Amino acid sequence: MKRRYPIALLILVLAVLFLVMLCRPEQPRQVRQTRLQLGTVVEITAFGPEDSTEDAVRGAFDEIDRVEALMSSHRSDSEVSRFNQASRTAPLSVETLQVIEAGLRYSRLTGGTFDLALGKLIRLWGFDSDRQKVPEPTALEEALKTSGEGALRLEDGELVKRSPAVQIDLGGIAKGFAVDRAIDVLRQHGITAASVNAGGDIRLLGRRPDRLWRVALQHPRKRDGLLGTLAVEDVAVVTSGDYERFFELKGKRYHHLLDPRTGYPGRLCQGVTVIANSAMAADALATSAFILGPEAGIGLLEQERVDGVIVDAAGGIHTTAGFREQVTWY
Known part of the structure; x- marks a missing residue:
C-alpha cells in the first residue's frame, strides 16, 4: 500500500496559506494627485481603500479652492x-x-x-x-x-x-492654513496617512504604512542639490527661501521675502525650514525667521518650541537642537 502523507500534507499547507491570504487585511492603496492651486503645484498623497481615498483627496482639493476663494489677493471677489x-x-x-x-x-x-x-x-x-x-x-x-x-x-x-491705502496680503500665512484645512478634510474622511504639499508648505498626517515620511531639504544654491532629508510623521514642514521667486538685476538677486522695516528683500538668509504642528504656524515662522536672520531666527523658533534650520547669507547652517535629531545631512 502506497503512502500518501506527503501529498496530503502539501494540500493542507496550501489550504492554510490560502486562508491566511484570504483573512489578511487589505493593504491601503496609494492615491496621488496634483492640481494648480495657491499659485503653485499642490500634490496630495493619501493611503486607504482606493474609491473612498480618491473621494477624500478630491474633497481636500475642493477645500483648498474654498480657502483660496476667501483669502487670495489675486481674486477680485475674495x-x-x-x-x-x-x-x-x-x-x-x-x-x-x-x-x-x-x-x-x-x-x-x-x-x-x-x-x-x-x-x-x-x-x-x-x-x-x-x-x-x-x-x-x-x-x-x-x-x-x-x-x-x-x-x-x-x-x-x-x-x-489705519487708512484707505492699507492693503493686506495673507500670502505668508494663508497657504499654510489652506494646507491644514486640506488635512482636516482628509482626516474627516477617515484617512490616517496622507501628505499635502503646496510648493514647499507640507503637512503630514500620521505616517506612511511602511515607514516615516521623508522630506527632502532643497539646497538654496544648488538647483538639483539637497541639504539633507527629514524623517518625520504627523507634523508640518515649511520652507521659505530666496530661490523660490526672484529676479536678478546687474548681478544682484531680488526675491519676494520683503523686510517690512526697509521695503527691500531680506539679506540675512538664503533659506529657512521649520517643523511645527501646523502648516500655518510653520509658514509664518519660516517667513519671520528668514527676515530676522540666523541668530534671532533660531531664538524665535526655540521660543515658539518648534524646530528648524536656517541657512545664512554666507551658506552657514544654524539649527535648533531638536532639528538635528530628525535630519540626515548630505
Whole structure:
C-alpha cells in the first residue's frame, strides 16, 4: 500500500496559506494627485481603500479652492480683495479673521518683521505678477507708510485699516492654513496617512504604512542639490527661501521675502525650514525667521518650541537642537 502523507500534507499547507491570504487585511492603496492651486503645484498623497481615498483627496482639493476663494489677493471677489477696496473695513468670515488674528500675533511676536499689511509693497515690486522691478526709493517710502505697527487693528470683531491705502496680503500665512484645512478634510474622511504639499508648505498626517515620511531639504544654491532629508510623521514642514521667486538685476538677486522695516528683500538668509504642528504656524515662522536672520531666527523658533534650520547669507547652517535629531545631512 502506497503512502500518501506527503501529498496530503502539501494540500493542507496550501489550504492554510490560502486562508491566511484570504483573512489578511487589505493593504491601503496609494492615491496621488496634483492640481494648480495657491499659485503653485499642490500634490496630495493619501493611503486607504482606493474609491473612498480618491473621494477624500478630491474633497481636500475642493477645500483648498474654498480657502483660496476667501483669502487670495489675486481674486477680485475674495474677502481680502473686498477689504483692500474698502476705505476702512469690510465683512470677513470667521476663518479669514482666524488667520488674520494669528498673523497679528506673529507680527507682535517678531517686532513687526511679519506684517500682513504689505500688499502695496508686494505689488510695487511686482512679485504678484510677471512684471518684477526694483522700485524707486520714493515709491518704497510711500508704500511703507501703509504698513507697520498700527496699520491694522481688530475692533469689536472687525479688522480695521489705519487708512484707505492699507492693503493686506495673507500670502505668508494663508497657504499654510489652506494646507491644514486640506488635512482636516482628509482626516474627516477617515484617512490616517496622507501628505499635502503646496510648493514647499507640507503637512503630514500620521505616517506612511511602511515607514516615516521623508522630506527632502532643497539646497538654496544648488538647483538639483539637497541639504539633507527629514524623517518625520504627523507634523508640518515649511520652507521659505530666496530661490523660490526672484529676479536678478546687474548681478544682484531680488526675491519676494520683503523686510517690512526697509521695503527691500531680506539679506540675512538664503533659506529657512521649520517643523511645527501646523502648516500655518510653520509658514509664518519660516517667513519671520528668514527676515530676522540666523541668530534671532533660531531664538524665535526655540521660543515658539518648534524646530528648524536656517541657512545664512554666507551658506552657514544654524539649527535648533531638536532639528538635528530628525535630519540626515548630505
